[in-house]
Amino acid sequence: MNAKYTYTEAALVSLLKSNDRSAFEYLYDNYSSALYGIIVKIVKDEERACDAMQDTFLKIWKNIGHYNSEKGTLFTWILNIARNTAIDKLRVELKKERVIQLELVRDGDLISSTIFNPLPATMDLRSIVERLLPERKVLIEMVYFQGYTHEEVSERLSLPLGTVKSRIRKALQELREIFEVCAPKPIFA
Template identity: 45%
Template sequence: MTTAITYQEPELVARLRQKEETAFRYLYDHYAAALNGVILQIIPDQALASDILQEVFLNIWRRIETYDSSKGRLFTWMLNIARNAAIDMTRSKAYQNSQKNRELDSNVDTNADNSTISQIDHIGLSKVIGQLKEEHRVLIDLAYLKGYTHDEIATLLQIPLGTVKTRIRAALLQLRKIVT
């Protein structure tokens, strides 16, 4: 009978910084599914999301020394790496060209099976987000579900960047009140 190894976050970080493979396997086993889910929200292509996930874990392995526990939890740090990697992929020319060159049938099938809307409905977020004002709902969708930057949202909606930031902050405060 084998006992499962568990780590407290500080110990896990210390072992990762020592480049211990068992700690890295533990990290992958416990966080890969969550990080993959974040990537899939931005890039609804499982094969591409898996490739990005592998790159994310390589980046975590290489950059673990840059993690600062005083700025947040390890999971939050990894989540930001995953989200940024997925967003970077959507901005790459290769990805944009591949999206333009997909056949219509594959676009329809992929979007029907893996749409953000169905994922949101699955976990109940659409009901919560639906309680927001329309102007807030649109911004949350663009920023957090579709991965747009504040600058891109300002350009897309043709509103000042400061207004975008203010409304997103207000939306997040409103969401906090709804959820708690």
């Protein structure tokens, strides 16, 4: 960019929403170093940080239409995108490392006490979860079967975090009751 422009936040947002190239160049020139600093602190690797940085600006470009100035400043919004992108990249890498570590475990390394032997009553857990109310069932599936955090479920389903937590708590209480019915009673009580 040859000429140096300065924009008010409102003008910059307006230009970004209209996909103005010079506005995106301005955004990159003026905010990338701050965003990169946050990203590299999270992922602790320059190559991953560069990838996360590129993903961040792609997300900003694709989602600028969703920016709402009433919820916060433009910088806060893009900073959250950068932070979440870096955390996502870190999670993916950690999952890959866990898979590699699991692949390195040989059958002979396992001892019988570490092998999970579930009770017959718990073998078909998914069918038991199917008995829950739909709004509870989907939360249990996302958190316990798909590995989402409560915060991620809240974001993905656009539900308040407190609602997510209370529905999960109620679902777990309901599952406990189901398991008490299914579980064999101890002989010596």
